[in-house]
Amino acid sequence: xxxxxxxxxxxxxxxxxxxxxxxxxxxxxxxxxxxxxxxxxxxxxxxxxxxxxxxxxxxxxxxxxxxxxxxxxxxxxxxxxxxxxxxxxxxxxxxxxxxxxxxxxxxxxxxxxxxxxxxxxxxxxxxxxxxxxxxxxxxxxxxxxxxxxxxxxxxxxxxxxxxxxxxxxxxxxxxxxxxxxxxxxxxxxxxxxxxxxxxxxxxxxxxxxxxxxxxxxxxxxxxxxx
Amino acid sequence: xxxxxxxxxxxxxxxxxxxxxxxxxxxxxxxxxxxxxxxxxxxxxxxxxxxxxxxxxxxxxxxxxxxxxxxxxxxxxxxxxxxxxxxxxxxxxxxxxxxxxxxxxxxxxxxxxxxxxxxxxxxxxxxxxxxxxxxxxxxxxxxxxxxxxxxxxxxxxxxxxxxxxxxxxxxxxxxxxxxxxxxxxxxxxxxxxxxxxxxxxxxxxxxxxxxxxxxxxxxxxxxxxxxxxxxxxxxxxxxxxxxxxxxxxxxxxxxxxxxxxxxxxxxxxxxxxxxxxxxxxxxxxxxxxxxxxxxxxxxxxxxxx
Numbered sequence: 295x296x297x298x299x300x301x302x303x304x305x306x307x308x309x310x311x312x313x314x315x316x317x318x319x320x321x322x323x324x325x326x327x328x329x330x331x332x333x334x335x336x337x338x339x340x341x342x343x344x345x346x347x348x349x350x351x352x353x354x355x356x357x358x359x360x361x362x363x364x365x366x367x368x369x370x371x372x373x374x375x376x377x378x379x380x381x382x383x384x385x386x387x388x389x390x391x392x393x394x395x396x397x398x399x400x401x402x403x404x405x406x407x408x409x410x411x412x413x414x415x416x417x418x419x420x421x422x423x424x425x426x427x428x429x430x431x432x433x434x435x436x437x438x439x440x441x442x443x444x445x446x447x448x449x450x451x452x453x454x455x456x457x458x459x460x461x462x463x464x465x466x467x468x469x470x471x472x473x474x475x476x477x478x479x480x481x482x483x484x485x486x487x488x489x490x491x492x493x494x495x496x497x498x499x500x501x502x503x504x505x506x507x508x509x510x511x512x513x514x515x516x517x518x519x520x
Numbered sequence: 521x522x523x524x525x526x527x528x529x530x531x532x533x534x535x536x537x538x539x540x541x542x543x544x545x546x547x548x549x550x551x552x553x554x555x556x557x558x559x560x561x562x563x564x565x566x567x568x569x570x571x572x573x574x575x576x577x578x579x580x581x582x583x584x585x586x587x588x589x590x591x592x593x594x595x596x597x598x599x600x601x602x603x604x605x606x607x608x609x610x611x612x613x614x615x616x617x618x619x620x621x622x623x624x625x626x627x628x629x630x631x632x633x634x635x636x637x638x639x640x641x642x643x644x645x646x647x648x649x650x651x652x653x654x655x656x657x658x659x660x661x662x663x664x665x666x667x668x669x670x671x672x673x674x675x676x677x678x679x680x681x682x683x684x685x686x687x688x689x690x691x692x693x694x695x696x697x698x699x700x701x702x703x704x705x706x707x708x709x710x711x712x713x714x715x716x717x718x719x720x721x722x723x724x725x726x727x728x729x730x731x732x733x734x735x736x737x738x739x740x741x742x743x744x745x746x747x748x749x750x751x752x753x754x755x756x757x758x759x760x761x762x763x764x765x766x767x768x769x770x771x772x773x774x775x776x777x778x779x780x781x782x783x784x785x786x787x788x789x790x791x792x793x794x795x796x797x798x799x800x801x802x803x804x805x806x807x808x809x810x811x812x813x814x815x816x817x818x819x820x821x822x823x824x825x
Contacts, residue, residue: 340526340533341540347548351682357726357773358766361733362745366762369748374758412524420524430526438524453615459635466737473637487649491642498809499633 298486300494302479311475312497313364318392318461318471319501324396330404348405353460356402360463362398367391368467385470392464396457403453411437411446414518451509455502472497473499559759569757573764582791583751587736587744588768594660594732594743598667600727605668606675611705624676631673634645637734640666644739656742663735663743669678669729682713685796710795719784720798726773726780733769744768773786 302308336348355363368391371377379390415438423437460474476494480487529537559565572579613625632640644662647653653661686709694704736746744765752761787797 338523338525340529341544343541343548347544353774354770357770357777359730359733359745359769361730361737362762362766363770364746365737365748366766369752370762371759374564375558399793413525416523424527434525441720459633462635462637463734463737465637466734472642473635476638479738481529482619484645484649486640487645491638494638495630495634498635498638499630502633505630508744511623 311472313463314471319458321393322396326400326404332409333405336485352402360399364395364463367395388467388469392469400457407446407449411442414443414445441518448513458501521758538645564759569760572755573670583747591732591743595728598728599662600670602668604673608678609676610679628673628676631669636666636670636731639669640735659741663741678717681798682717683709685716686712717798719780722780726776770825
């Protein structure tokens with residue numbers, strides 16, 4: 295079994311594939327944090343049209359399977375509309391398309407987490423702050439957002455973990471990340487099925503479990519006790 | 521409307537909001553026009569592309585309806601098999617015996633940490649190796665197996681949260697009248713927990729419907745999104761095909777989501793029976809290691825992905 299394991303690591307670039315997974319998760323996390331924050335801003339803004347846009351975007355994108363979005367970036371954007379994402383290479387284009395799809399989808403969940411974080415802050419807190427004479431920026435920066443941020447760490451951690459697992463769907467458009475490599479491996483070496491499954495599964499446990507434990511601990515530590 | 525972020529608008533703020541509205545609508549209209557112009561340039565707006573779906577039934581009969589039926593079949597089988605498994609593991613995790621609690625916990629956390637696609641791929645090759653099923657049946661089995669393993673462990677958490685959501689007075693009263701642990705679970709906790717869990721289960725159904733698409737796109741199971749390539753290469757209408765397929769998913773899932781939130785609201789406000797409820801967004805779905813069922817942690821959960 296040790297021999298099989300070393301052979302697998304020699305013949306297949308497992309670490310490289312997991313590195314692609316990490317990169318997909320990293321860029322999509324940053325993208326969805328930015329786009330999700332903008333969406334959350336629209337969702338809680340005083341302008342009705344922006345609120346309406348935020349709700350519509352979330353209802354449409356959240357109810358579409360991520361697979362459909364990812365397949366659509368390749369089949370629709372790249373193949374039909376000729377969007378190349380600034381690269382002539384198939385690999386780079388599809389990596390960026392996958393990041394685009396993951397960002398568009400994950401931003402919904404980031405937005406909902408942030409919005410519910412803002413909603414956990416009692417209106418009385420803002421009223422009290424204004425009664426003390428704080429201006430809008432002070433109310434937001436000193437009273438509302440510090441409380442809101444503390445309650446969204448947990449939910450954002452689960453979004454990040456879900457995102458890490460969702461990067462496997464990029465295999466549907468041929469991004470050479472962990473799941474695609476696993477597909478190739480188990481088709482070539484079907485007799486090592488359980489070993490390969492064990493290795494890949496262990497890789498994902500290694501990526502997700504520490505994130506969950508650490509951020510879960512942090513979110514409990516900083517939670518506003520009410 | 522007052523909120524924690526801003527006051528009721530006065531005359532100046534109202535004027536400013538009108539200005540923002542105008543700017544936003546202009547930007548939105550420009551973006552829409554840009555997208556439509558790009559599509560028009562590639563000839564994707566011509567009626568020829570949309571006719572197979574909007575003006576005829578042949579495409580629906582050949583591609584979409586069979587695909588949708590496969591999606592629904594896989595989703596229904598998965599939830600039906602995953603529910604009892606989830607119930608067993610959820611109750612096992614609440615056991616008083618560490619030797620039951622711990623293994624159940626390890627299994628549940630493991631399958632929540634592994635992507636569902638990895639489970640489907642492994643199940644598919646396992647069926648190739650150890651059975652001689654027909655390819656189409658095998659793919660259905662592989663997709664359902666992957667979904668059951670994953671959603672069974674998520675539902676175990678739902679069941680656990682459901683049982684924990686019942687007020688403690690219920691267990692105390694049952695123990696005071698001399699019930700044993702088994703009786704307490706069967707007669708008092710589970711019947712109430714099942715009702716409390718209903719919204720979360722319906723929300724999980726949305727996740728299952730969405731995840732069947734993974735099996736279609738990567739394994740080649742003949743569900744809805746797997747029909748995108750054959751249909752669009754037959755009619756040469758990629759964008760139209762993708763839009764129609766996405767619309768079917770959106771309508772289906774929107775109905776389920778709305779039903780879940782209606783159910784949740786009804787359970788919270790009903791006059792008879794308890795008002796404990798496990799909201800669809802409380803389970804914290806795929807996050808292994810994160811606990812949200814303690815009081816005070818329940819606020820602000822992300823919806824299931």
